[in-house]
Amino acid sequence: MKLTLNWLRDHLDTTATLDEIAERLTALGLEVEGVDDPAAKYAPFVIARVVSAEQHPNADRLRVCVVDTGREQVQVVCGAPNARAGMKGVFAPVGSWIPGTGIELKQGVIRGVESNGMLVSEREMGLSDDHEGIIDLPADAPVGQRFATFLGLDDPVIEIALTPDRGDCAGVRGIARDLAASGLGTLKPDPRMAPLAGSFDSPIAWKRDLPGHDEACPFVVGRYFRGVRNGPSPKWMQDRLRAVGLRPISALVDITNYVTMDLGRPLHVFDADKVKGDLVMRFARDGETVEALNGRTYTLRDGMTVIADDSGVAAIGGIMGGEPTGCTDETTNVFLEVALFDPLRTAATGRALAIDSDARYRFERGVDPESALWGAEVAARLILELCGGEASRPVSAGAMPAWQRTLILRPERVMSLGGLDVPAERSVTVLRGLGFQAELKAGVIEAVPPSWRADVEGEADLVEEVVRVIGYDAIPPVSMPKLTAMPAPAVTEPQRRVSLAKRALAARGMLEAVTYSFTDSRLAAAFAGDNAPIRLANPISSELDVMRPSILVSLAAAARRNLDRGHDSFSLFEVGPAYETTSDDGQRLIAAGIRVGTTGPRHWAEPAANRIARAWDAYDAKADCLALLEALGAPVANLQVTTDAPGYYHPGRAATLRLGKAELAWFGDLHPRILRLLDIDAPVVAFEVFLERIPLPKQKVATRPLLKPQPLQPVARDFAFLVDAAVPAEKVVRAARTADKTLITAVDVFDVYQGDRIEAGKKSVAIAVTLQPEERTLTDAEIDAVAAKVVAQVEKQTGGTLRG
Amino acid sequence: MDESMNQITATAAGSLAELREAALAACAQAADLEALEAVRIAQLGKKGAVSQAMKALGAMAPEERRSAGQALNALKEEVTAAIEARRAVLEEEALARALEADRLDLTLPVRPQPQGAIHPISQTIDEIIEIFGQMGFAVAEGPDIEDDFRNFTALNIPPEHPARQMHDTFYLEEQGADGAAMLLRTHTSPVQVRALTSRGAPLRVIAPGRTYRCDSDMTHTPMFHQVEGLVVDKTTHMGHLKGCLIDFVRTFFGVDDLPVRFRPSFFPFTEPSAEVDIGCSRKGGELRLGNYGDWLEILGCGMVHPKVLANCGVDPAEYQGFAFGMGIERIAMLKYGIPDLRTFFEADLRWLRHYGFPALGLPSLVRGQ
Numbered sequence A: 001m002k003l004t005l006n007w008l009r010d011h012l013d014t015t016a017t018l019d020e021i022a023e024r025l026t027a028l029g030l031e032v033e034g035v036d037d038p039a040a041k042y043a044p045f046v047i048a049r050v051v052s053a054e055q056h057p058n059a060d061r062l063r064v065c066v067v068d069t070g071r072e073q074v075q076v077v078c079g080a081p082n083a084r085a086g087m088k089g090v091f092a093p094v095g096s097w098i099p100g101t102g103i104e105l106k107q108g109v110i111r112g113v114e115s116n117g118m119l120v121s122e123r124e125m126g127l128s129d130d131h132e133g134i135i136d137l138p139a140d141a142p143v144g145q146r147f148a149t150f151l152g153l154d155d156p157v158i159e160i161a162l163t164p165d166r167g168d169c170a171g172v173r174g175i176a177r178d179l180a181a182s183g184l185g186t187l188k189p190d191p192r193m194a195p196l197a198g199s200f201d202s203p204i205a206w207k208r209d210l211p212g213h214d215e216a217c218p219f220v221v222g223r224y225f226r227g228v229r230n231g232p233s234p235k236w237m238q239d240r241l242r243a244v245g246l247r248p249i250s251a252l253v254d255i256t257n258y259v260t261m262d263l264g265r266p267l268h269v270f271d272a273d274k275v276k277g278d279l280v281m282r283f284a285r286d287g288e289t290v291e292a293l294n295g296r297t298y299t300l301r302d303g304m305t306v307i308a309d310d311s312g313v314a315a316i317g318g319i320m321g322g323e324p325t326g327c328t329d330e331t332t333n334v335f336l337e338v339a340l341f342d343p344l345r346t347a348a349t350g351r352a353l354a355i356d357s358d359a360r361y362r363f364e365r366g367v368d369p370e371s372a373l374w375g376a377e378v379a380a381r382l383i384l385e386l387c388g389g390e391a392s393r394p395v396s397a398g399a400m401p402a403w404q405r406t407l408i409l410r411p412e413r414v415m416s417l418g419g420l421d422v423p424a425e426r427s428v429t430v431l432r433g434l435g436f437q438a439e440l441k442a443g444v445i446e447a448v449p450p451s452w453r454a455d456v457e458g459e460a461d462l463v464e465e466v467v468r469v470i471g472y473d474a475i476p477p478v479s480m481p482k483l484t485a486m487p488a489p490a491v492t493e494p495q496r497r498v499s500l501a502k503r504a505l506a507a508r509g510m511l512e513a514v515t516y517s518f519t520d521s522r523l524a525a526a527f528a529g530d531n532a533p534i535r536l537a538n539p540i541s542s543e544l545d546v547m548r549p550s551i552l553v554s555l556a557a558a559a560r561r562n563l564d565r566g567h568d569s570f571s572l573f574e575v576g577p578a579y580e581t582t583s584d585d586g587q588r589l590i591a592a593g594i595r596v597g598t599t600g601p602r603h604w605a606e607p608a609a610n611r612i613a614r615a616w617d618a619y620d621a622k623a624d625c626l627a628l629l630e631a632l633g634a635p636v637a638n639l640q641v642t643t644d645a646p647g648y649y650h651p652g653r654a655a656t657l658r659l660g661k662a663e664l665a666w667f668g669d670l671h672p673r674i675l676r677l678l679d680i681d682a683p684v685v686a687f688e689v690f691l692e693r694i695p696l697p698k699q700k701v702a703t704r705p706l707l708k709p710q711p712l713q714p715v716a717r718d719f720a721f722l723v724d725a726a727v728p729a730e731k732v733v734r735a736a737r738t739a740d741k742t743l744i745t746a747v748d749v750f751d752v753y754q755g756d757r758i759e760a761g762k763k764s765v766a767i768a769v770t771l772q773p774e775e776r777t778l779t780d781a782e783i784d785a786v787a788a789k790v791v792a793q794v795e796k797q798t799g800g801t802l803r804g
Numbered sequence B: 001m002d003e004s005m006n007q008i009t010a011t012a013a014g015s016l017a018e019l020r021e022a023a024l025a026a027c028a029q030a031a032d033l034e035a036l037e038a039v040r041i042a043q044l045g046k047k048g049a050v051s052q053a054m055k056a057l058g059a060m061a062p063e064e065r066r067s068a069g070q071a072l073n074a075l076k077e078e079v080t081a082a083i084e085a086r087r088a089v090l091e092e093e094a095l096a097r098a099l100e101a102d103r104l105d106l107t108l109p110v111r112p113q114p115q116g117a118i119h120p121i122s123q124t125i126d127e128i129i130e131i132f133g134q135m136g137f138a139v140a141e142g143p144d145i146e147d148d149f150r151n152f153t154a155l156n157i158p159p160e161h162p163a164r165q166m167h168d169t170f171y172l173e174e175q176g177a178d179g180a181a182m183l184l185r186t187h188t189s190p191v192q193v194r195a196l197t198s199r200g201a202p203l204r205v206i207a208p209g210r211t212y213r214c215d216s217d218m219t220h221t222p223m224f225h226q227v228e229g230l231v232v233d234k235t236t237h238m239g240h241l242k243g244c245l246i247d248f249v250r251t252f253f254g255v256d257d258l259p260v261r262f263r264p265s266f267f268p269f270t271e272p273s274a275e276v277d278i279g280c281s282r283k284g285g286e287l288r289l290g291n292y293g294d295w296l297e298i299l300g301c302g303m304v305h306p307k308v309l310a311n312c313g314v315d316p317a318e319y320q321g322f323a324f325g326m327g328i329e330r331i332a333m334l335k336y337g338i339p340d341l342r343t344f345f346e347a348d349l350r351w352l353r354h355y356g357f358p359a360l361g362l363p364s365l366v367r368g369q
Helices: A005-011 A018-027 A147-151 A172-181 A235-243 A251-263 A343-353 A358-363 A371-387 A424-433 A459-470 A493-507 A521-525 A551-564 A618-631 A672-677 A729-737 A780-798 B002-010 B013-029 B033-044 B049-059 B062-101 B120-134 B162-166 B190-199 B238-253 B306-311 B328-336 B341-345 B349-355
Strands: A002-004 A031-036 A046-055 A063-068 A073-078 A088-092 A108-110 A113-115 A157-161 A206-209 A219-226 A268-271 A279-283 A289-291 A297-299 A305-309 A312-316 A334-339 A395-398 A407-409 A437-441 A444-448 A570-579 A587-596 A640-642 A649-659 A662-670 A684-690 A715-724 A744-753 A762-771 B145-147 B171-175 B181-184 B203-212 B223-233 B260-267 B270-281 B294-304 B320-327
Touching: A002 A005, A002 A235, A005 A018, A005 A172, A005 A235, A018 A031, A018 A157, A018 A172, A018 B260, A046 A147, A073 A113, A172 A251, A172 A424, A206 A219, A206 A395, A219 A371, A235 A251, A251 A268, A251 A358, A251 A371, A268 A312, A279 A334, A289 A312, A305 A343, A334 A371, A343 A358, A407 A459, A424 A437, A424 A444, A424 A459, A459 B270, A493 A570, A493 A587, A493 A618, A493 B120, A521 A551, A551 A570, A551 A587, A551 A684, A570 B349, A587 A618, A618 A649, A618 A662, A618 A684, A662 A672, A715 A729, A715 A780, A729 A744, A729 A762, A729 A780, A762 A780, B013 B033, B013 B049, B013 B062, B033 B049, B033 B062, B049 B062, B120 B203, B120 B223, B120 B238, B120 B328, B190 B203, B190 B223, B190 B306, B223 B238, B223 B294, B223 B328, B238 B260, B238 B270, B238 B294, B238 B320, B238 B328, B260 B294, B270 B320, B294 B306, B294 B328, B320 B328, B328 B341
Parallel strands: A206 A279
Antiparallel strands: A002 A157, A031 A157, A046 A063, A046 A088, A063 A073, A108 A113, A219 A334, A219 A395, A268 A334, A279 A305, A289 A297, A305 A312, A407 A444, A437 A444, A570 A587, A587 A684, A640 A649, A649 A662, A662 A684, A715 A762, A744 A762, B145 B181, B171 B181, B203 B223, B223 B320, B260 B270, B270 B294, B294 B320
8 A cells, every 4th residue: 555645644634754654654553664755865956947058168078057056056067968058957966866876966177167066867867768968847847946846756655564454544544544543643524525416317227136145245336427528637646646656547547546545445437338228236157258457358257246237247346347338538428336345255356367456455455335425425526526527416226234333342451451551531532533433431432433444343453443553662561470480391291302302313413404394296105105195285386296204205305405416425304294194193293314325424544445434324224213212211122123114115124113012213224216216326224213102201200210230240251153144133132131131131242244154044143141240259150051041042042053 | 790799699798888889780770671670680589689688697696687687678678769760760761762653643634423403493493492481381282284274264264364365375185074174284373273272271382383385485485484372361461462572582582672663463363463573774785683773573463362262262251362473484594694594494414504503502591502
């Protein structure tokens, strides 16, 4: 919404400066987006007459001019070919800032002749690209007048970002009213709204055919004008329309635009001679077309409100008129439409047709219903004034919708809700200033909102009106009262783990990424489990068309991008959602990571062969999982490894970490098919840890059992077993542990061998078994006995034999 | 030395002085630890000169033996001390020689230890939780996939309300069980609805999380993060809203006198509503926060609309409160000088390393970070 300062002053009697007005508008909730003040920009420039123009003594192309600025005569050196005695131009004094060049003008001596200012071209003034010569003004241009005034540019333009609820401020008068209510002047009466008598009956009548949906257009008023002369509108009207960004067209059209901007009341004028029969408000029929005033043809759908005559659609209700019935310079008989249209339908139609018009902007915010009556009067006066002719008596269809309602404001609510202590009488004054009928009765304020404030629905709205007009700045800030002496935990244990997981992984040298929750369906398909990825109905692009079934989709794609940037080794992680189903529990919270390439770049301390650190392998991913699970309090010692990771992992180089039946994590190499899909030939290992499945601690405070340090030295014995290659090492470890659950405190694998020195299909697993004596030192015989049990258990449980 | 030893052995107790002189001389002359050990054996070993002299005591008369014995014992102690002293010197020399040869080029780079980093969004969320946590707020959550009711209708945005169009909503192909539209939440406000319906009043929660809008350009990404705040009780008013947010922005940005301006605005789910600006300067194309006369919008807020409370089963005649919503990327960009929103989600290693935070840098107001 744009307006000019002078336009505002038509409605507001004020001594406030532009800055004061702009500041107050923002404080009222009418946020000023910008103020363009050409008057300030052009302030130094005045209209001047060239008294004489003599040849420069030292330069062929220059002239020495004496210029009358209205206040004094000054000498300037001028290079323009059109400079001549008697002409009128625009004078820029020394010290003025030239908008077109961005240079401050200095006093100078040009080829030995003093120059005290300059005569400027249109380009120098930033008005056009014309630099052929200096501005040549008409002979009647008044010498000494400010150039901005002469051009009609001395009216600052204020642009307001209007919130959707304030349809009443989609006209200059509504803005003036808010300013007046806040004490920045008084609202002038508007005599143009008084009823204007007509002299004949309109030959065109209004009809409504909106079965069951009268609210689409509850009321419409019309007036017929005969014998008008269309043509250009007066300069003052054109200047204002241009200032707010509208192109003047003709007096009749400009009048409708002017009333729209001035009073927030959209109107339409039909060339009455082009209208066949009466005009009817009805819904469009599917497929009906109309050529709109913007020159484009629109195909309409059922449910769109249109204004039609006997030959078809003449206008799209509340949005735009039709070209065939539009006014032209030849128009002599006019029919004025002043209607009320439903905000929601107007918005829906405008959206469907993709038409942004000044009418739609206002109807979808809600137009003052009473304006159907006074809008017709204001427009009628302007038409008669600017175009002559005579006006018919008004015609109408439908009825003025009932807008009167009484709301109650308990005066103390301004404090208890708004936080501002305002006496009841002051609240009444504020509301009256905004046009409410407000009375303090029996301790409460009865308020009837004005017809233009459909947005005010209840007590909270009234509190807002009072507080807004007095100013939010006046509300004293109050820090939040403490609920408890000590702050309670802000996060639950599962929430705490999110931050902890991120920091645990970052501490392991991984970089945290945050990537989009949606991804490419072609990629996602390769990661999806039993459920197909969740599809977006309106994706922003085909690369972001499904919700990711696994964070690894995003991380793998991120890996691809970073490889493209020339990085060959890196580790990324993300803690965030993956999406299985659309139900609330179908969103999983996962900590996922990906390690690409090698554990480090070429380094002098690595083995001489190539100096390259080893490639990441599945054990690194396993280590990440275990470290993360440990950090989050999972009972890591009780986890089992099963070889059933999902299909996007390598079938033989990936596994699941389980706690009982619950799958806590997947880890391993990514499937070669996935790498091929992403065109990645570097080693890639990955993991996913399911944070929500990690058991929560049973106690709030984890009291520890007493530490019992063993006074006796532990004893270690090494064993090497020959087992089938398919036997998991962990099976050997578990078997050894069962040999003596009291004495054996640790079993560690320290060597695994498969190769020439042993039988094919077998592998050697070497373990170190630690015995911790509790009461006395073990004898050799006792140790041998445990060793024998270890061998026996491993043989029994794994079929392995002790290597000689 | 053997000769001298024999000489000494042959001498009587009277030649003790010679014995002493010879022993100390041998000790002083020992060039290395090996030679020194030979001296020790030659003097103090079982067959050593001193030991032999001790043996000779047995043949002496008791009077003579006592005085000779005392002298011999003193000699033995002196020689022992001399050997130990010499050993210390020789060891020190040996160590010095060894160290002289043992030189590492410590200008060489260490074995690489990749440095991890926390994403600015995570760090900012942790900071937000820390500050609001001190004010008694708890973290609430909700899923990214919401239904039309919680994202719009319950928040006083009925179907066809123009505000829905402002939201550029992503819809799912799939529909909810009751045929309702499923969508990606366009703001964190549906968590208000969840918190109110599940926990009821009174309530102080914040809800940081992912949000989505079908918009992508220089300053918009289809996914971004918001933090929602909600306070509902019987007495919280706009003064508290102002106090709470002023306390937050000043603490978060670390500018004690940061000007904060509340402007009336419009949101369907709050009444009265406000937008909040903070003081800044844009001079020279550089944004600085502080009391410089210019303003920058950072969040929207207001008193919870009575209809929203009622929609969530909370009696608006009894309860009231405030809500706010803030873009996390936006305040992170302002605080940490990150110029481009789109780069947050590109997972560019260079960006993550440059703008990331140390793993152990968990924000804490008490500890001042």
